[in-house]
Amino acid sequence: MRELTGQQVVDAIRAETEKTLEALGGYVPTLAIVRVGENVPQLSYEKGAKKRMQNFGLDVKTFVFPEDVTPEVFFQRFREINADSAIDGVLLLKPLPEQLDVRRAEQMIDPEKDLDGISPVNIARVFAGEEAGFAPCTAEAVMETLRTYEVPVHGKRAVVVGRSLVVGRTLAMLLLRDNATVTICHTQTKDLKEECKKAEILAVAAGRAKLIDRDYVSAGCVILDVGINADENGNLCGDVNPEGLSDLAAALTPVPRGIGAVTTSVLAKHLVQAAARRLL
Numbered sequence: 576m577r578e579l580t581g582q583q584v585v586d587a588i589r590a591e592t593e594k595t596l597e598a599l600g601g602y603v604p605t606l607a608i609v610r611v612g613e614n615v616p617q618l619s620y621e622k623g624a625k626k627r628m629q630n631f632g633l634d635v636k637t638f639v640f641p642e643d644v645t646p647e648v649f650f651q652r653f654r655e656i657n658a659d660s661a662i663d664g665v666l667l668l669k670p671l672p673e674q675l676d677v678r679r680a681e682q683m684i685d686p687e688k689d690l691d692g693i694s695p696v697n698i699a700r701v702f703a704g705e706e707a708g709f710a711p712c713t714a715e716a717v718m719e720t721l722r723t724y725e726v727p728v729h730g731k732r733a734v735v736v737g738r739s740l741v742v743g744r745t746l747a748m749l750l751l752r753d754n755a756t757v758t759i760c761h762t763q764t765k766d767l768k769e770e771c772k773k774a775e776i777l778a779v780a781a782g783r784a785k786l787i788d789r790d791y792v793s794a795g796c797v798i799l800d801v802g803i804n805a806d807e808n809g810n811l812c813g814d815v816n817p818e819g820l821s822d823l824a825a826a827l828t829p830v831p832r833g834i835g836a837v838t839t840s841v842l843a844k845h846l847v848q849a850a851a852r853r854l855l
């Protein structure tokens with residue numbers, strides 16, 4: 576079994592962004608991270624994103640609001656951040672506390688700065704199979720990983736476990752755009768094992784630690800593990816249990832250092848693209 580580590584994909588994405596940065600002639604794009612409260616998964620994504628931006632030579636401004644911020648204050652500032660010409664892209668960390676209507680934020684975000692594809696405009700573009708616009712970074716990270724490792728997608732049977740808008744559903748659309756035959760599985764799927772065993776490409780974004788083991792996998796399957804969970808000992812683990820897969824699967828992305836590392840690189844790529852579309 577091949578281990579599809581993120582680093583090689585990160586390097587390929589960095590090389591691509593460097594070309595675009597050169598065309599921008601020394602302009603340094605700036606990412607705005609907008610966070611409300613101190614939610615742990617959001618803090619770890621923010622930390623990873625900041626490190627990656629630094630690593631790619633990009634700037635970050637962080638806007639932090641208290642958990643109990645009023646809608647008036649939050650949306651006023653969010654509107655200003657969006658309109659700020661010194662900001663090339665915006666990452667709004669989700670979920671938002673309940674007093675803030677997330678749909679209002681999604682509709683407000685400038686689609687040209689919407690690096691994680693949360694605006695209805697960008698969602699529509701992805702679901703229409705268009706190349707323009709920004710797809711959610713994690714779903715695109717899976718496609719970048721397949722591309723870098725030259726895993727053929729065209730005509731393959733792909734099974735996606737998980738139907739969240741940000742990952743599973745979107746990833747299904749990206750796989751479909753590349754001519755895979757796609758099945759989406761979820762918590763109400765009758766025989767998950769049998770469905771997964773049909774997969775030549777198995778992408779798991781279920782949000783359940785070690786849900787998938789060798790009983791779900793056919794020989795030669797390429798497995799993409801999108802999960803980031805904490806195991807019994809508090810260590811990061813994926814939605815896939817790698818034990819017993821090595822003589823069965825053709826390839827697997829590790830957790831950590833797999834899709835998660837690629838996700839922040841796609842965010843960086845989108846930031847550079849957003850700046851280029853605005854300035855070139």
Ligand SMILES: Nc1nc(=O)c2c([nH]1)NC[C@@H]1CN(c3ccc(C(=O)N[C@@H](CCC(=O)O)C(=O)O)cc3)C=[N+]21
Nearest residue numbers: 616617619620623667668669691803831832833835836
């Ligand atoms: N608009 C939006 N998009 C998101 O994608 C989004 C979000 N909001 N809100 C929060 C959740 C949570 N999330 C995480 C990402 C990485 C790690 C993580 O642990 N990353 C490590 C390790 C990753 C690895 O190597 O596999 C790192 O980046 O260094 C955790 C959590 C994203 N989310």
